[in-house]
Amino acid sequence: MLSLEEMNIIEENAVELGISRILMMENAGSNVADYLKKLNLINKVAIFAGTGNKAGDGFVAARHIASYGGKVIIILSHKEDEIKTEEAKENFKILKRMKKSVEIFSATNMEDEEIVEKIKDVNVIIDALIGTGIKGKLRPEIARLVKIINQAKIFKLSIDVPTGIDPDTGESASDYVKCDVVITMHKMKKGLSKFLDNIKIIEANIGIPPEAEIYAGIGDAKIIFKKRNPYSRKGDNGVVLIIGGSKIYHGAPTFSALAASRSGIDLVYLAVPEKIANTIRSIAPELIVIPYEEEKLTKNSVYSFKKFIEKSDVIAIGPGLGQDIEEGVEEVFKITKELNKYMVVDADALKTEIAKKPNGINAIYTPHAGEFKILTGKDLPFYDKIEERSNIVKEESKKLGVTILLKGHIDIISDGNKVKLNRTGTQAMTVGGTGDVLTGLCAALLAKSKRLFESAVAAAYINGKAGEMATEDFGNQIVATDLIKYIPKIIKNLDPTYFPKTN
Incomplete structure (x- = not known):
């Protein structure tokens, strides 16, 4: 099992070895889609997506689900111009061109009832909101989507770590996504050990070589x-x-x-x-x-x-x-x-x-x-x-x-x-x-x-x-x-x- 810091180190080292973040994202998203295909669950899938790389994993999964013949609804937690990472942006651009198989909505323009109506016919929900980047209590715009996800009585899958769960401790400062399966990237995060009895946890190979862990990078x-405090005094550093x-x-x-x-x-x-x-x-x-x-x-x-x-x-x-x-x-x-x-x-x-x-x-x-x-x-x-x-x-x-x-x-x-x-x-x-x-x-x-x-x-x-x-x-x-x-x-x-x- 890995701490968040250890996972961040490994990812940085992998990039230094030549494994790009967009390649790791591609492998992560394809793992999610392949798992659903294996369970014969590719039909109509809703993906709730945030603004970081977890959302990017979800965007890749959407493309692969569509390639397997499924229909996808994307519910963005924010406006599309608030997507943060370059890798997630690139994969979102592709989805915008897939108008036949992917529908995209922003929750910022929708009431809760409208979101529930949009996803009433889906058979799977994928949680791609917030992963290892969580800090403290969920913001209201995320918390409302977590509540909607939890109310749905269908199969739910979280990417990497359920939204709302601290990846190191397994604790939650507020509500969290109560999923059936977690597909966690590379290796299980320490906080997930608390959920082994009631959630199926799958480690997904995203192409990180062992050298990223063995060798200093x-x-x-x-x-x-750490970012230096501009008010620090002589000796503080x-x-x-x-x-x-x-x-x-x-x-x-x-x-x-x-x-x-x-x-x-x-x-x-x-x-x-x-x-x-x-x-x-x-x-x-x-x-x-x-x-x-x-x-x-x-x-x-x-x-x-x-x-x-x-x-x-x-x-x-x-x-x-x-x-x-x-x-x-x-x-x-x-x-x-x-x-x-x-x-x-x-x-x-x-x-x-x-x-x-x-x-x-x-x-x-x-x-x-x-x-x-x-x-x-x-x-x-x-x-x-x-x-x-x-x-x-x-x-x-x-x-x-x-x-x-x-x-x-x-x-x-x-x-x-x-x-x-x-x-x-x-x-x-x-x-x-x-x-x-x-x-x-x-x-x-x-x-x-x-x-x-x-x-x-x-x-x-x-x-x-x-x-x-x-x-x-x-x-x-x-x-x-x-x-x-x-x-x-x-x-x-x-x-x-x-x-x-x-x-």
């Missing part, structure tokens, strides 16, 4: 981003602290911090040894660099910037830390847990003993195969045994109680329950620093969403896409900063602030 990335760097490695924490800062959060703090602080400031003046006196991370180091842990939503630790950092990392884990903050743990921090016993901390771990072996003691099979590889990651994620993003040719992300694979990226991303970019992305998306598994999946996808775009420009000669340049461009195309969702 644009749908997985989009769910992280996420604050991240990156802890990293050492005498030799100043680049790694800088890449992480820059990636985070280009992901749409408000503030990025960067705690590093004093010896490399000015170097980083000169590279990236937009970063707030917090120097600590010791050359390596110690308890004293952590105490010196503890107030920035308190100010942050997410603490990312590990990039470029170097060796002999056990006590410092342990102290960060301890304080982070006490403050109920989120963590992203990478690189050298994954090699510490505390990382092996996180003790309930809310964290994403981002190991490559070598770090995974140090962390878990487990060797991973090659990619030709991806299922076995995935199962090991899932098992270890469950044992540790963290979300693991295993970096590789195919990334594997698991929270111990769910597993997602990511295949974005290129061979050029073996260059140093791309993993640090991923760490910064994970931290920023987690700061935005407070969702561990989803942030890890989205970060893997975006990081790989940035690598693909950089490789297209520069070939195998990319560097980590090339990825960072593309992160805001990718995210802009995911952010509903610029591309609001339509129902």
Whole structure:
């Protein structure tokens, strides 16, 4: 069973794979007509249609019913120029040319008695009013049609979810269509489980391939981003602290911090040894660099910037830390847990003993195969045994109680329950620093969403896409900063602030 969000993700991913929404709509509507034909119910059918894609499914069903020899009456809940989606509009245009087999009426111009009179001779009613887009109580113009549908003593079929039913909970804030059959698209929605005893529920294959669920796609990335509140203040959109760097490695924490800062959060703090602080400031003046006196991370180091842990939503630790950092990392884990903050743990921090016993901390771990072996003691099979590889990651994620993003040719992300694979990226991303970019992305998306598994999946996808775009420009000669340049461009195309969702 799927939640509404999961279904939306799968549909977005399917479109990215090349399965158009109009093709999915065609498959949905034809499933409805084929079911009625199988039951020998193709005669005179009334379709009550709303303004969204559920209505579009109904329009397709009308065409197929007509092709099987049936007559169709369409009752629109609104005026035809209020149909919202392009796919539904296209299919409605076709029906307007089918004057012999399809009659179209708008309920806005009709009294209830007129509607009842129009449908008095039909043998089937199809509910194509509102599907998964329902929010709260039904509007009066929909509620009146639901009442008319329910009063009819004939066979009733709902497309996807009965109008009035919340697809996630199965609850209704008002009346709902009491149908005999639901034909739900792709997979059953969670809310329908409440109706298994009194409604026949059929899952319809609409041509979505399994890859739309198995692999991270644009749908997985989009769910992280919400329309930004124009009245939000500094800090409302996420604050991240990156802890990293050492005498030799100043680049790694800088890449992480820059990636985070280009992901749409408000503030990025960067705690590093004093010896490399000015170097980083000169590279990236937009970063707030917090120097600590010791050359390596110690308890004293952590105490010196503890107030920035308190100010942050997410603490990312590990990039470029170097060796002999056990006590410092342990102290960060301890304080982070006490403050109920989120963590992203990478690189050298994954090699510490505390990382092996996180003790309930809310964290994403981002190991490559070598770090995974140090962390878990487990060797991973090659990619030709991806299922076995995935199962090991899932098992270890469950044992540790963290979300693991295993970096590789195919990334594997698991929270111990769910597993997602990511295949974005290129061979050029073996260059140093791309993993640090991923760490910064994970931290920023987690700061935005407070969702561990989803942030890890989205970060893997975006990081790989940035690598693909950089490789297209520069070939195998990319560097980590090339990825960072593309992160805001990718995210802009995911952010509903610029591309609001339509129902």
